[in-house]
Each structure stands twice: as C-alpha cells, then as structure tokens.
Amino acid sequence: MRWTTFVILPTLATALPQWLKRQGGTTMLRFGCAQVVIDRLDPLVNPGQIPSPHVHQIVGGNAFNASMTTGDVSGGASCTTCRFSDDFSNYWTANLYFKARNGSYKRVKQLGAARQFNDDFSTKIDGGVLVYYVSAQPGKITAFKPGFRMLVGDPARRTADPALKRHNCFRCYTGPNFGGDTSAPCMDNKIDTQNLPKDVCKGGIRSNIQFPTCWDGKNLDSPDHKSHVAHPTSGPANFLSLGGSCPSTHPIRIPQLMYEVVWDTTPFNNKAEWPADGSQPFYFSYGDNTGYGQHADYVFGWKGDSLQKGMDASNCMGASCKDMKVQTIDQAKKCSVKTTVKEDNDGWISQLPGGEMPM
Numbered sequence: 001m002r003w004t005t006f007v008i009l010p011t012l013a014t015a016l017p018q019w020l021k022r023q024g025g026t027t028m029l030r031f032g033c034a035q036v037v038i039d040r041l042d043p044l045v046n047p048g049q050i051p052s053p054h055v056h057q058i059v060g061g062n063a064f065n066a067s068m069t070t071g072d073v074s075g076g077a078s079c080t081t082c083r084f085s086d087d088f089s090n091y092w093t094a095n096l097y098f099k100a101r102n103g104s105y106k107r108v109k110q111l112g113a114a115r116q117f118n119d120d121f122s123t124k125i126d127g128g129v130l131v132y133y134v135s136a137q138p139g140k141i142t143a144f145k146p147g148f149r150m151l152v153g154d155p156a157r158r159t160a161d162p163a164l165k166r167h168n169c170f171r172c173y174t175g176p177n178f179g180g181d182t183s184a185p186c187m188d189n190k191i192d193t194q195n196l197p198k199d200v201c202k203g204g205i206r207s208n209i210q211f212p213t214c215w216d217g218k219n220l221d222s223p224d225h226k227s228h229v230a231h232p233t234s235g236p237a238n239f240l241s242l243g244g245s246c247p248s249t250h251p252i253r254i255p256q257l258m259y260e261v262v263w264d265t266t267p268f269n270n271k272a273e274w275p276a277d278g279s280q281p282f283y284f285s286y287g288d289n290t291g292y293g294q295h296a297d298y299v300f301g302w303k304g305d306s307l308q309k310g311m312d313a314s315n316c317m318g319a320s321c322k323d324m325k326v327q328t329i330d331q332a333k334k335c336s337v338k339t340t341v342k343e344d345n346d347g348w349i350s351q352l353p354g355g356e357m358p359m
C-alpha cells in the first residue's frame, strides 16, 4: 500500500473500496467537472451544424462551440468547470429524459458524484461528470496532444456490443443516496448492465463509459473519430485489469479515459407514471431507451504538459496530484458557455428536441 501521496482525502483512505486500493502504483486522476452548458451542438460529429441532431450535457472549458474543429482548445478558453484548473478539455454525453405515460418527456437531472469515495468538489458538481484518467497499462503513458479528439460508442446501436462489454455499463443504485453495491464499474454483469436498467432504481442510475487506450501516434482525429485509437490486442483494457500490448498500428499508450454520469431518476420512480406498455421509460436525447447507444465525446484541452505531468506522477489518486493546479467548486461554477440553441431543458416537452433519431 502506497497511500502517502493521497493528500486530498487522507481520512477517507480507510473508507476507500478495495478496487480503488488495488490501484497502488498507477495514477488515477478522478475529478469532477460541473456543467458548462446544455446545448444541441456536437462539434465533433456535426461541426458547424446548429442545431445538431440531439441535445448534450457538456462540461469543461468555455471554448466549447459548434465549430471548434481543430487546434489547441486550451488557447481559446479562459475558464473551466473542472477541478484541475489547467484542464480546458470538453467532455460531453447525451442527456437523459423520462417519458411519462401520457407521452411527454422531462429531462433527468445529473447529480454530483457519490459521496462515499469522493472529495468535496465532485460531490457538488450537480449537472456534471466525474472524469477519470488512469494509467491502466504498464510502461510510459503518453498524454493526448493539442487538437486531439475522439468518440466512443455508437448512438445508432440498439443491441449489445460484445466489444463494449466492459466499457459501457449502467448501475441501478438500489438504495437511497447511491445506496447499494459500490464495487468497480463494468466488471460484473449482474451488478452492471449494458442496457439501461429495466426496473425502478431507488438511488438513481449511473453510467460509466470508457475510451480506448491505444493511439496511432499520428492522427489527432479520424473521419469516424474512432479509428485513430484502438484497444490493446488482448481486448479492451479496463481500468482495473491492466491492458495488454497495443497493436502495432496503434502503438502509443494513452491514458484510460472514463466518464461517470449519475442521473437523479428518483422523481420518476412512481411506476403508475411509467408507459402503460411496460417499456423502459428513460430515453437518451437521441431516442434510445435501450442504453446500448450510449456514447461519449472528448476534445483534449489541457494546458501545456499539465496532463503529462499528472500521468508521469505515479500514485496520484483522486482530485489532487502533486503540483497540479486545482480550483474550488465555487470558482468552477462561475464558468459557463452561453446557450446557442434554445430548447426547453427543464419543462415537460411533447417530443425529444430534434425528434427521435431515425433508425
């Protein structure tokens, strides 16, 4: 056990779950980013398109816009909603909506991270995302380069993708206030499912999305936003099981990036309001109530070599790491981006913004 460098939450060390403790020797930055904007934009998949097909929840730097297609994002940003104040990256995922028996939809709010294992920042990011950068492979981990971006998952998918088995999963919290099982995500099919939970979750629903860990070393992006990155030859690395070797086509080991999103589904737990046909009532903004289409977008935007410093510093755990700069949750929440596409994000709406994506 080498927990001496775990400076932010020393008193919590004993409360940490076993799967976190096993990380000794590797670095796992795990920090909150509050919401920077909710908008119907997607500069990665639909650059310049206003509005884009579906609504996203975006966190990170304030350089986010419809056409941030190339270049060093950190140069265009003046603030960020993330705990690490040199992180001007943007992280986004699709919003989730509840579909009531009468056919109307209401957006499900995102919460802060679960209180048990987290710092005072990440539990207060309501509307945000918990971001992980893990050195989940042996050897040198090379941080992303300015202009790097990638996408994981496929919004058109409605059946389980075996390749994403340990990469994309949902947890149904069975007790109030994130009660229930607290084991590592995406490890056990009985605890975590690849589909959205079909029954009431007393404590809300969590989604974990993990990105590939190997890069071709040349391209900052690719036409499908995926083929410049790859999984290790032994299959997808999970941030617990150290990944195998990277393929010769994608030899550079990059950090294991993971997003953790928690939705407060509890206002919608009355089954009398669920669709009469018994269908699962939670829909992603792109019209998916299976959950198999869950996907996530990333645009790298750390200033200078600040992320590389973090990945080189072994044994950094959580939301602080050696001399990496941090900010308070109050400072982070002052950062925002003006909404471009006006949608009703809080009331009952008769259809999903943009309608359901044609299959």
Ligand SMILES: *[C@@H]1O[C@H](CO)[C@@H](O)[C@H](O)[C@H]1NC(C)=O
Pocket: 063, 064, 065, 066, 067, 068, 069, 070, 071, 073, 076
């Ligand atoms: C969007 O961001 C890009 C890259 O940072 C910048 O060049 C462009 O001027 C921005 N567009 C708007 C409308 O702000």
Ligand SMILES: *[C@@H]1O[C@H](CO)[C@@H](O)[C@H](O)[C@H]1NC(C)=O
Pocket: 100, 101, 102, 103, 104, 273, 348
């Ligand atoms: C639909 O149902 C929800 C929840 O039961 C309710 O709050 C809303 O007002 C209803 N909308 C319409 C248009 O009836």
